[in-house]
Amino acid sequence: MSRQVPLNLRDLDLPAMAAALGGYGVDAAKATRVFAAVHRDGVARVDGLDWLSAPIRRALAADAVFPDLEIVERRRAADGFVKYLLHLPDGGRIEAVRIPLPDPDDARDLKRRRQRGEAAGLVALPTAKYTLCISSQLGCALACDFCATGRLRPAGGVRNLAVWEMLAQVRAMRAEADHPVCGVLFLGMGEPLLNYDNVIRTAQILSHPAGPAIAGESISLSTVGVAPAIRRFAAERHRFRLIISLAAATGEARLPLMPAEGRWPLAEIMVAVREYAAVCRSRVTFAYVGISGVNMGREDARKLVELLAGLRAKVTLIDVNDDSGRYHPPTDDEVRGFRDELLAHHIPVSRRYAGGREIGAACGTLAATRAGGAVF
Ligand code: SF4
Numbered sequence: 001m002s003r004q005v006p007l008n009l010r011d012l013d014l015p016a017m018a019a020a021l022g023g024y025g026v027d028a029a030k031a032t033r034v035f036a037a038v039h040r041d042g043v044a045r046v047d048g049l050d051w052l053s054a055p056i057r058r059a060l061a062a063d064a065v066f067p068d069l070e071i072v073e074r075r076r077a078a079d080g081f082v083k084y085l086l087h088l089p090d091g092g093r094i095e096a097v098r099i100p101l102p103d104p105d106d107a108r109d110l111k112r113r114r115q116r117g118e119a120a121g122l123v124a125l126p127t128a129k130y131t132l133c134i135s136s137q138l139g140c141a142l143a144c145d146f147c148a149t150g151r152l153r154p155a156g157g158v159r160n161l162a163v164w165e166m167l168a169q170v171r172a173m174r175a176e177a178d179h180p181v182c183g184v185l186f187l188g189m190g191e192p193l194l195n196y197d198n199v200i201r202t203a204q205i206l207s208h209p210a211g212p213a214i215a216g217e218s219i220s221l222s223t224v225g226v227a228p229a230i231r232r233f234a235a236e237r238h239r240f241r242l243i244i245s246l247a248a249a250t251g252e253a254r255l256p257l258m259p260a261e262g263r264w265p266l267a268e269i270m271v272a273v274r275e276y277a278a279v280c281r282s283r284v285t286f287a288y289v290g291i292s293g294v295n296m297g298r299e300d301a302r303k304l305v306e307l308l309a310g311l312r313a314k315v316t317l318i319d320v321n322d323d324s325g326r327y328h329p330p331t332d333d334e335v336r337g338f339r340d341e342l343l344a345h346h347i348p349v350s351r352r353y354a355g356g357r358e359i360g361a362a363c364g365t366l367a368a369t370r371a372g373g374a375v376f
Helices: 014-022 028-039 054-063 104-115 163-175 192-207 227-236 266-279 298-307 332-344
Strands: 070-076 082-087 093-102 127-134 181-186 219-223 241-246 284-290 313-319 349-351
Touching: 014 028, 082 163, 093 104, 093 163, 127 163, 163 181, 163 192, 181 192, 192 219, 192 227, 219 227, 227 241, 227 266, 241 266, 266 284, 284 332, 298 332, 313 332, 332 349
Parallel strands: 127 181, 181 219, 219 241, 241 284, 284 313, 313 349
Antiparallel strands: 070 082, 082 093, 093 127
């Protein structure tokens, strides 16, 4: 038996792998072992599957391929963030970021000490684990006004990444991680819900007990609000989490910052989010990109409170990182006023640490740049 199209084992979830391998005489139990070898152990040759019979291995070796992405560069920031620049087979370049996280007990203890005024705001804690931020598209067509990825113009146009191209980012960073990898964020280049099928399949492989076995609840998809895909996500009842990215609480204020508002208006997004909230076991996370003098006034916060009324929601404030210099992060006073307004209405709010700034690894800065930090 020989195929016209190579059999890319790195692109297959378990049902697809069992179906493909069935044609070579591999039973379901052995197909699960192949799945684990490929996706958990990183096997890259049919020779490594030495528990398959010799005739099956010979037939598979003629057809199977194990493509990989080339790591062009790694840059480490002083705060431990590491940005990977990776080369795609068609010449495009994408980025992924390894984010260090402390032990949760250490983080809680630091929070308590800060509340008592016994510790400075930012005390570096030892790394205990990592979460990985990966790209889902080459470039992004949604062109948010504050985002470097949205300003990229890939030579062949924006395109969706294949399942294996997303898994390859995780595999590359996992292979070099000196602590466990406990989560994955689809928060890098691209809008994951515009690459819905591939992103969900990638998340399913990553969370499969026979695969990398990353907890489904620790896999998050960050979206600007592709309303029909949010409704589909809710109906399919995935364990993965959605993060809804806002930059304003009204459509009018949002449109100049996020042109996608013209396609999926905030009102429509919120109807979809309420469907998701009804099946989500925890609070729905809203990421709010804070821009000084633009969207961080008390009135902006009050509008956000109105938008989230009746929802079990929490808000993560993200300082804008605009390398064009037009937008600036909020001042401490703006953050305090905004946060107080939300807390007064019992909406939990936190401020995301923007790590890896000097290597262009912070949210909104992924643009395949090569500056800063230490190359290794
Ligand atoms: S913020 Fe996200 S959706 Fe907007 S342009 Fe950047 S990558 Fe695309």
